[in-house]
Structure formats: C-alpha cells, structure tokens
C-alpha cells in the first residue's frame with residue numbers, strides 16, 4: 329500500500345499551515361480536487377460572464393494556476409468564440425498533462441507563479457487577450473509580490489487581467505490573512521503593477537460557509 333493520502337486537502341493546507349504539495353496532490357489524490365469539474369453553475373462563474381460580457385469575445389485566454397483546465401474551458405465558452413485560443417499554466421506537470429488529455433485543443437505549460445520574472449516576456453502581437461488567476465492566491469500568498477510581477481511580465485499593453493478569489497469568513501483567523509485580510513488588500517497588491525478597472529464583492533451573509541467572491545478586472549494600460 330502506498331503511504332500517500334488520497335484526500336487532496338492533505339496536500340494543500342494542514343493544521344493551519346500552507347503545505348502546497350500540488351504535484352504530489354495531482355499524482356496521488358483521488359477524485360477531482362476542489363470539484364474543478366462541477367463549477368459551471370457556481371455564482372462567481374455566472375457573475376464573471378456577466379461582468380465581462382461587453383469585452384468579449386477574447387482572442388486568447390490564459391489561465392494562471394489552471395489545474396485540470398475545466399475553468400479555462402468554462403471561460404472560453406462564456407467569453408470566447410470558436411477561434412479563441414486557450415492557454416493554461418500550473419506548477420504541477422501532472423496537472424498540465426492531465427489537462428492536455430482532457431482538453432487537447434488547448435495548450436498547457438508548467439509554470440511556478442512565484443518564480444522570479446527575469447527573462448519572462450510578453451506576447452509580441454497585440455490581441456484581445458485575457459489573463460486569469462482564480463482560486464490560487466491562498467497557495468502563493470507568501471510570494472505575492474513575485475506573482476504580481478510575473479503576471480505583469482507575461483502581459484502586453486492593452487491586455488486584461490481577471491482576478492477571482494473567495495475568502496474564508498473574514499472575521500475568523502485564516503492562513504494568509506496577514507497578507508490578504510480582505511479584498512481591499514487584494515486590490516492594493518495588484519494595483520502596484522496594474523490599473524484596477526472594475527470589481528465586485530459578492531457575499532451571502534446568512535450562509536455559514538465561506539460563500540463570498542471577489543471578481544476584479546485589471547488592465548496593463550493602453551496599447
């Protein structure tokens with residue numbers, strides 16, 4: 329019997345500490361982590377489609393921390409058209425390989441978002457291009473400045489960045505609260521390199537689960 333846990337949670341955050349063993353998680357856990365394949369009707373997915381409708385269709389969509397590619401596929405359906413090129417990036421080579429098996433028409437690349445941005449270049453040609461990071465900030469917050477710089481280095485003038493993130497109940501202690509206590513702090517971190525364009529904060533105050541979402545659009549400035 330292998331000594332590896334089959335529960336994906338064990339590879340993510342344990343005993344109030346970030347573990348962040350995503351390659352081991354995609355290799356050894358059972359099922360689809362975070363129910364990535366069941367998100368079609370989630371409220372943030374529906375709100376994002378509405379919030380960006382006037383900017384669609386995008387010619388390229390790049391998902392940073394794409395996991396198995398399901399969210400990239402949802403975005404391409406709602407904000408792209410039949411010609412839209414889709415690119416996914418994840419720190420786990422196994423996630424990228426599995427995503428390529430599920431969505432062979434997309435392109436997947438192994439990338440550590442916390443890495444130094446030296447040598448990273450933006451695409452040459454202008455295009456109607458959307459970069460996205462969703463549900464990933466709790467795993468990269470210790471090096472958030474690097475993440476913001478790397479994403480900026482990957483993007484060209486006129487490109488847009490969508491940041492989608494839910495938070496634990498804000499009044500309780502949680503891992504990463506020192507860096508991201510709320511969505512205002514999130515905007516502040518990204519505003520260092522991007523211009524905030526539009527955002528919404530959705531919260532269900534009656535439910536006890538963490539039913540909230542930040543959805544924010546940022547730009548790199550004019551082309």
Ligand SMILES: C[S@@+](CC[C@H](N)C(=O)[O-])C[C@H]1O[C@@H](n2cnc3c(N)ncnc32)[C@H](O)[C@@H]1O
Nearest residue numbers: 350393394395399418419440441462463464467
């Ligand atoms: C909660 S999943 C989100 C997947 C997808 N974006 C979605 O919304 O369904 C977080 C993903 O971030 C990836 N990740 C964690 N740390 C990363 C890093 N340093 N660089 C790139 N991806 C990372 C994990 O491997 C995982 O697939």
